[in-house]
Amino acid sequence: MDITVGSPRFPMFNLQKGKSYCFRVRSVIKFGVSESSEPSLPISLGQPQVHGLKSKKEYVFRVKSVGRAGNSTYSNESPPILVCNLDGGGQYYQFRVFAANVVGVGKPSEPSEAFLCEEWTMPEPGCPYDLEFREVRHNSLVVLWAVPLYEGQQGPITGYLVELSEGDQSQSWTAVNEKPIADTVFKVSGLQSGQTYRLRVCAFNKAGMGIPSLPSELIRAQTQPDTRDIEIGVDNDGFIFLAFEATEITEKSTFVWSKNYKEAIEATIGTAMSILTFTNATKEDLGLYTVEMSDNSDISSSFTFAAEDLERLTELGSDSPALQVAGGGVRGKGACVSGCRLRARATLQSSASFSTTERSLVLQPIKINFDKASGLIEILFDQLSKEDEGSYTAQLCDGRAKNQFTQVLVDERPYFLEFLSWTVTEDCEFIIKCKVTNVSKDTTLKWFKDxxxxxxxxxxxxxxxTMTVQQVTKKEAGHCKAVASDGRGQDVSTLELLHEEYDKLLQLLSKQCALSAGPVRIQCTAVGFKLYCSLKYYISYMKTSWHFKESRIGQLERCKPGSSMQKLRVEVFAPTENDKGKYTLEMFDDQEKHTRSLGLSGQAFADALLKYQRLKQVTVAAKNRAKVTKGLPDVVAIMESKSLCLTCFADGDHAPEMFWLRNDKGIASGGPVQHRQRE
Known part of the structure; x- marks a missing residue:
């Protein structure tokens, strides 16, 4: 390899472990190239080794840069590195770190302090490590740490003690917590704003306190500008929520929620805000909730969801208006059809409206009386008529939630409490359903289709x-009607399964049919392979296609997709080694794509190919086997002193050899009996 570079350092990549390499260098100027230097000593690449840690153990490392402008965040963990070739103990080791980029390797750091490598046998635990900070404010912060790798001869670990030291020079350490705590996280309060601190942690077991951790990096107690805390409240639907807003956010930033610093939780994420919603908050949801940014742990906050918050916010979220029937009566020239009595808090800013099944009645003083003080609502009719029949609904909004009550004005006839509606079950059954009320023993319910x-x-x-359809066809489209009737009158409910509504039914049915599909299976035949997928049933609305190695399979001479009522299939004729690979069935329900696949390779392909070849041989052998195509007649008239000619026809590949028998005994050719065989 001969490469010209402009730096006295050059990184080498893609070298193989276990091989030795020598290097030499030549200088280049405008007048030419110099002679090569002496070759370097052989350099052999082996397993990465780090000395000074526990032998025959794997370790991962994280680094961060330190400068006058501040400290960077920790890097990702390195791959596991095996530590080996340690002496038996009592040896001192030092460490250095090199920085590297695409240009080359930089100068090493200053050597670390001498580290004595010896096996721990003490009864007390080792030191905690990896101290990190969260929620740094002007008077408090949260510190987290990892449990010691060594629990001590009298383990397990029973608790931790957090110690604090002011400044970077002080050797005085003060315990923060009075008693050891069991968690690996602790909130330190009572800090002096602007003061710098160092922290360390000690672990306890039955033998007592172990050696402390290394002191943390210097941290200043101050609240960063635009710092946000978690807020708790009730949303418009009456649900309790926790919200956190971040001011410094990038495209790669994500919100990381957790409970008690352990259990990860998913939340709704907006542009710069994340909301954690409790749809049905209970005592099991109480605890400490934390959130931080994935790329900047300095942006973090926590909130303790206590029982008092649950009780207060549950009551606040349930402050929906309560409606109660007050009854009807005659007033003046008309009749009070329905009334509602409203119970709500004094801070309620409410509005009400009435609506019927046919139209909406707007609150007007002339037609409707609404006394907010007593909560009584009245509708006055000058004259009642047939058009006034229907359902009347009182609706109330208090700014956060709504409530309503429906009063039916009918002539005591049966009526539909739930109108005709349809659904598709997991078994791909189509069900139309309705519900009637105010029925008697004489009430009948009839269904009509077109x-x-x-x-x-x-x-x-x-x-x-209910009306259940096991398998939907085109005849299900149309007009459905249900009529509930008796001597008091009747009520009618209709359902139009046409156009968009029918397409909606087919789409949902296609989705359920696709979800019912089983795995792709293979069946060997005498002509090739048949790949198939079984499902509840197949409808043509669902678009399907087969793919081989990401390429769609069309109607080819060697491949033939097809379908039946409960199967989707593709046939591969005369398969060869080129047909080895992954086969995928795609089912599209007009909104989602569902796939099933089969990897036909390796031993599975070899077994299938062998079975196909055997079936093919059996079929060919059966086709070419010798057989009589036209036999002897059942009855033959024989005349004395006359010749008799018996003829039969046979077929086979190769041409079959013929044998004649009389009374189950062979007849030899010769004399008066002659055998003749013609192709």
């Missing part, structure tokens, strides 16, 4: 009626 009565299941006790 004007023709159709059977359905009706439970008079519950009022629920």
């Amino acid at each position: 004007g023709v009565e159709t059977p359905a299941v009706y439970d008079q006790q519950t009022g629920v009626s």
Whole structure:
């Protein structure tokens, strides 16, 4: 290798372990190239080794840069490095660090202090390590650490003690917590704003306190500008939430939530804010919640979700308006059809509206009386008519949530509590459902499809009626109607399964059919392979395609996709080694793509190819086997002193050899009996 570079350092890559290399250098100027230097000593690349740690153990390392402008964040962990070739103990070691980039390797750091390498046998635990800080404020901070690698002869570890020292020169350490704590995280309070501190941690076991950790880096107690804390509240739906807003954020920044610094939690993430929502908060959700930025742990905050918060916010979130029927009555020239009594807090800013199944009634003093003090709402009708029948709904909004109550104005007839609606089950069944109420023993419920009565299941006790279609076809499209009636009157519910509604049904049905698909399987035949996937049933609305090695399989001479009612298949005729690979079935329901695949290679392909070849041989042998195509007649008239000619036809590859028998005994050719065989 002969390369010209402009630096006295040059990195070498892609060298092989176990091989030795020699290097030499030549200088280049405008007048020419010098003679080569003497070759270097052979350099052999072996397993990476680090001395000064525990022998036959693997370690990972993290580094960070330190300068006048501050300290960088820690790098990612290095790959595991095996430590070996240590002496039996009592030896001192020093460490140096080199920085490297694409240009080359820099100068080494100053050697570390001498490190005595000896095995720990003490009863007390070793030192905690990897101290980190979170939520640094002007009077407090949170410190985290890793448990010691050595628990001591009288382990396990029972607790930790956190110690504090002011400044970077002081050798005086003061315990922060009075009693050892079990967690590996602790919030230090009562700090002096602007003062710098160092911290260290000691572990305890039954034997007592172990050696302290190395002192942490110098940290200043101050709140950074634009620092945000976690906020708690109730959203518009009445759910309790925790929210955190970050001011310094990049494209790669993500919010990392956790509970008690252990359990990771997913939250809703916006542009610069993350929200953790409790849809049904209980006592199990109580605890310490923390959040930090993935690329900058200095931006962090925590909040202790206590029982008092749960009780207060649950009550606040449930302050939806409560409606209660107050009853109807005659007033003046008309009738009070329905009334509602409202109970709400004094701070409630409410508005109400009534609506029927056909139209909406706007609050107007002339038609509706609404007394906010008593919560009584009245609707006055001058004259009642058939058009006034229907459902009347009182709705109330208090700024956070809504509540409503529905009063039905009918002539005591049966009516639909739930109108016709449809759903698709996991078993790909199409179900149309409705529910009637105010029924009697004489009430009947009839279903009609495009004007023709159709059977359905009706439970008079519950009022629920259903019609189940095991397999959807085009005839399900159309107009559905259910009629509930008795001597008091009738009510009608309709459902249009046409156009967009029918397409919506097919899309959801296609999705369930695709989800019901099993794995791709292979079946060997005398002509090749048949790859197939079984499902509940197949509908043409679902778009399907087969792929081989990411290429779509079309209608080719050697490949033929197809389908049946409960299977999707592709046939590969006369397979060869070129047909080895991954086969994928794609099913698209007009919104999502669902896939099933089979890797046909290795031993699986060899077994399938061998089975195909055997089936092919059996088929060919059966086709070419000798057989009589036209036999002897059942009855033959024989005349005395006359010749008799018996003829039969046979086929086979190769031409079959013919034998004649009489009374199950062979007849030899010769004399009066002659055998003749013609192709």
